[in-house]
Amino acid sequence: MQRAITLLRMQFPYRVASDVPLFLAPMAGVSESPFRLLCRRFGADVVVSEFISAVGVSRGIAALFADMRFDEAERPIGIQLYGADATVMARAAEMVTAVCKPDFIDINFGCPVKKVVKNNGGSGCLKDLGQVQAIIRAVRGATHLPVTVKMRSGWDDAQRDPLTIALRCREAGAQAITLHARTRTQMFSGTADWDEIAALVERLDVPVVGNGDIRTPEDVVAMRRHTGCAGIMIARGSFGNPWIFAQARDLLAGRPRRRDPDPAERFAVALEHARLALRLQGDSRRTALEFRKHFGWYTKGVPGAAGLRERLFQIESMQQAEAIFLEAAA
Numbered sequence: 001m002q003r004a005i006t007l008l009r010m011q012f013p014y015r016v017a018s019d020v021p022l023f024l025a026p027m028a029g030v031s032e033s034p035f036r037l038l039c040r041r042f043g044a045d046v047v048v049s050e051f052i053s054a055v056g057v058s059r060g061i062a063a064l065f066a067d068m069r070f071d072e073a074e075r076p077i078g079i080q081l082y083g084a085d086a087t088v089m090a091r092a093a094e095m096v097t098a099v100c101k102p103d104f105i106d107i108n109f110g111c112p113v114k115k116v117v118k119n120n121g122g123s124g125c126l127k128d129l130g131q132v133q134a135i136i137r138a139v140r141g142a143t144h145l146p147v148t149v150k151m152r153s154g155w156d157d158a159q160r161d162p163l164t165i166a167l168r169c170r171e172a173g174a175q176a177i178t179l180h181a182r183t184r185t186q187m188f189s190g191t192a193d194w195d196e197i198a199a200l201v202e203r204l205d206v207p208v209v210g211n212g213d214i215r216t217p218e219d220v221v222a223m224r225r226h227t228g229c230a231g232i233m234i235a236r237g238s239f240g241n242p243w244i245f246a247q248a249r250d251l252l253a254g255r256p257r258r259r260d261p262d263p264a265e266r267f268a269v270a271l272e273h274a275r276l277a278l279r280l281q282g283d284s285r286r287t288a289l290e291f292r293k294h295f296g297w298y299t300k301g302v303p304g305a306a307g308l309r310e311r312l313f314q315i316e317s318m319q320q321a322e323a324i325f326l327e328a329a330a
């Protein structure tokens with residue numbers, strides 16, 4: 001009976017299709033609707049939007065609402081909010097709930113970017129756990145949707161204490177917690193400390209999602225073994241590589257993993273990605289410029305791709321990109 005109750009508590013607060021769900025991480029400039037859709041198709045179970053300013057949302061900035069649009073096929077999807085003011089965060093959560101209707105709201109306590117941290121948003125909040133709790137409580141009170149948290153291990157080495165932070169988040173009402181097991185001052189250097197994820201799994205009564213340094217499908221299995229985490233989140237390992245989700249799913253299911261995509265498959269998916277962006281984001285120069293990085297990632301390591309990359313890095317419209325990939329995929 002006790003075990004049944006514990007297992008029930010460990011369930012994600014939104015519907016997921018797998019025992020061990022795989023998450024596409026929130027990534028500014030990367031985890032936008034077209035890429036989220038692709039990753040869902042390749043087996044990501046849950047996706048999260050890039051971080052969205054609560055201040056901007058509460059002021060009704062139209063561009064932000066455009067950024068938060070998603071396709072029904074992306075569900076389950078979380079919209080991630082950041083901000084340091086509990087009242088503003090609550091107002092934004094209320095608006096996102098009413099207008100966007102995602103499956104959950106994720107609060108960002110991990111972002112290390114200076115302009116965010118300067119105003120005590122993102123990982124800046126980690127210096128004041130009272131504030132962290134006030135934000136979570138306010139957001140929970142403002143939405144009927146599940147509220148989850150994504151955090152780092154602490155502000156710096158001296159204040160590194162992910163367990164205390166996570167327990168305080170839980171106490172304030174966080175219904176699932178993702179840990180990127182690095183401090184803010186580490187940014188992306190060093191390695192993520194998976195032992196810290198294991199410690200959270202041991203002590204928390206809500207699902208813990210492990211994040212940090214998943215580069216290969218094999219890493220997914222290794223993190224699950226090492227930590228027992230309920231779900232696994234992949235960020236940089238998915239760059240130009242939505243296949244990582246399908247391959248990881250194979251390994252988690254005990255099957256040999258499917259082979260790596262050949263160049264023709266890579267080009268075909270890059271083309272599909274470009275077409276999705278064209279459909280969902282329009283053919284602005286901005287979309288094309290922002291898209292160049294994806295092309296670099298899709299063509300990385302492909303023999304003879306240098307010429308292709310050179311052409312792709314000069315595109316000014318998504319139609320040009322489509323034409324280049326169409327030619328390459330032929």
Ligand SMILES: Cc1cc2nc3c(=O)[nH]c(=O)nc-3n(C[C@H](O)[C@H](O)[C@H](O)COP(=O)(O)O)c2cc1C
Nearest residue numbers: 025026027028050051108180212213214234235236
């Ligand atoms: C380009 C980029 C943008 C990111 N943007 C966000 C963000 O908007 N919100 C967030 O919580 N984390 C963000 N992150 C952090 C990732 O979600 C993740 O925690 C981190 O990259 C560690 O995972 P990895 O080792 O699999 O890359 C970003 C990371 C990258 C590389």
